[in-house]
Amino acid sequence: MSPEADLAAKAEKIRKLGRSPWVFPVNSGGCNGCDIEIVDTITPYFDAERFGVKVASSAKHADILLVTGPVTRQSLGALMNAYEATPEPKLVIAIGNCACGGGICHDSFTVMGGVDAVIQPDAYVPGCPPRPEALIYGLLLALGKVEQKVKRMKFKEEGIDETRAPV
């Protein structure tokens, strides 16, 4: 699919989600730091419920899955069950370093990588653990309400495209 068609499909999905997305945190083998920050977001100082966000009690009632932790071999089945139980339209957000790319244990024998090893997420929220403000920012980004601030940066020294290197 072309990038424009992708963006249009995504905007349509977000419109269908409505105004009050219900989230469900899924811990696929993490240290629990990001899960505590998710619960922190509904406490008085940060109050994500201002945005209509409620923590659902089951994946079957959820609109957004917040996946934390690296995907371990042991929790692979449970993660896929939770993903398939969530009805469409749904969004998946990878919270924390471990879900973004495997984190500090990315090369372990029981870790398969980040969430993108099994499911393609709609947003990445890095941090170890990410601050609750960063979490709210990531949630609003996935819902299309704020602009993204980071961009890929590339720097090439002059002369790199030459085939001969100087001595």
Added chain:
Amino acid sequence: MSNILKLLKVGIKRGRVTLKYPAEKTPTPEGLRGRPVLDFDVCIGCGACAKTCPPNALTVEEKENVWTLRLFYGRCIMCGLCEEVCPVDAYRFSEEFELASATREDLEVELQLLRVKCKSCGKYFTTKRVLDNTVAEYSELTGGYAEEFKEMIYLCPDCRRMDWSETLADAYREARYES
């Protein structure tokens, strides 16, 4: 019953504490661990940061005449070890924590530098910036084997070892057979 009123009184007394994020910027303490910012003009390409990084967020790829450093913010734990070991202070810790992104590519930083060949064997061994840096540092050196050192900068470590052993062997022969 009276305890419920006590709890209600506590709630009312402490009032509303919600921070008005994202409408207003929340206060951040000094020294907050935000994302590390790499200064492209200062980095010389020594690779010390990649060796230290605990989660391997910094990786180095050496291919032909190109030395590539990649920093993946999705794996960075903001520990600060890269800032501690960098010999030229190329890393600066900002206070930015709003790093959410829709794609994995937007979380990557890539820096590519030129590599140089050894004068003797022709193998690529270090980056041009490291070479220039070392030449500048050794330019004031005098006395003893200063001239030999200044020549050895342009050699790869293996050739350097051979060269130094030959220099020492020559000096020994000279000293032994002249006397």
Added chain:
Amino acid sequence: MAGTDYVESLNHFIVDYVLGWYEQGTVLVIRASVPKGDENFPASTPRMPVADWYEREVKETLGLNPVGHPNPRKLLTSDDWPEDLFPMRKSFKNETPPPIKADAKFPFVAPENAGSFNVVPYGPYHFAIHEPIYFRFHVDGERITGVDLRAGFNYRGLEKIAETRMSYETVPFIAERICGICGSVHGEAYTQALERAARFEAPERAKWIRTIMLEIERIHSHLLWLGVATHMVGFDSGLMQFWRVRERIMFLAELLTGNRKQYGMIVPGGVRRDIREDKKEKALKEVSEVLVEYQELLDAALGLSTLQSRLKGVGYLSKEDAKRYSVMGPVARASGVNIDARRDYPYEAYSNFEFETPVQTGGDVLARTVVRAHDTLESIKIVEQALESLPDGPVHVPIDYIPPDVTSVGLVEGPRGTDVHYLITGGEDTVYRWRVRAPTYANLPVTPLMLMGQTLADASVVIGSVDPCISCTERMIVVDDRTGKERIISGRGLQEDLHE
């Protein structure tokens, strides 16, 4: 208990049983060896029920078979992991895991006397618990008659990573990420074990700062627990109010270290950041305000008679059972067992401060709540004393030399109990064997006992009262046993013995 693979160098495995006596403040390590080729050793579980999970772990990660163990099922590795592949052996490399099989199942065993047809699964993803863990309750109406448990979802293989890829200085960063709530405790235990192996004492100011960070972690962990426990019985205002008070502690941690959790402060040789005077003044002010808010909230929330009647008499654990299964921390102190590693095995700057260790005899969830509430008050007092008496001096001194092949143990009192790290140093700046024994590892096997006879509605709060930190429990264990020769070495004299 830990096992280590010495097959390449010495052609055998070793098993070390590490026992601690709190009254005397000593640690005893019993070392046995298991030969390569005949990897069996007599199981201690029939006589010492506390050794249950340790021996299961040794069996599945190192391949040493405990003969006579009543329940040698898989504990930590995935259901599709082959039975004959042992990840903690040195010959196994991280890069070559076996392929995934989708249809493997865990063999659940119905406990005896369960006698009913109804099984209620609790987990792995449940609204009330923050980590995946799979309990199966056999129920008769509303009463629980039997419990079986499948752990291991959070097992990430961190010990193997520390042995292969990390150096002495970077292991604290992975140790902190064992658990998101009690991270510094693990960093501190590792550093303690390493500094003890090197016979190194950190500078005074570093010891004080380490104590402050550990106590700040205890305060935030207990406030977190109080909020979560009240939430589990349906009292959501408790969750919101306790976490409102807790947020100020998180801001304080961010002020002092730059990060709300996983501070990255405690490294071998000292700490990484200093506390400036103005930050110290701010911290003292914050702590005294938190004390006031906390006391008024405690008075209002825990005095509610509805809350007390929900928590009283639920999840009872007797003193004999607590001693037999060697439970730790607030769970033990609520059943009358008076143990506290800060007082019995003094470390860092604790011997300079005055604090009490609260003990209750109720043995139920209400007693554990009271113990944790008092613990928080004592912690706040320690932080105030430490901030006021901070000595001058450097905060970091590099360690000159760490000798190889030294076995040492680090003991730290975390919010959930005593955390024990067992370390064998290796050459070339890496550890040879690192075993983490989190307190929940000792407390979790006791939950089936506590759950017997409770109603389903109370199951959440009983499991929660143990304050399980599942990720601490499962980091990876590898144990190697050596062939059967036993040698008793006294704990404090262990370093001298091995130095020779």
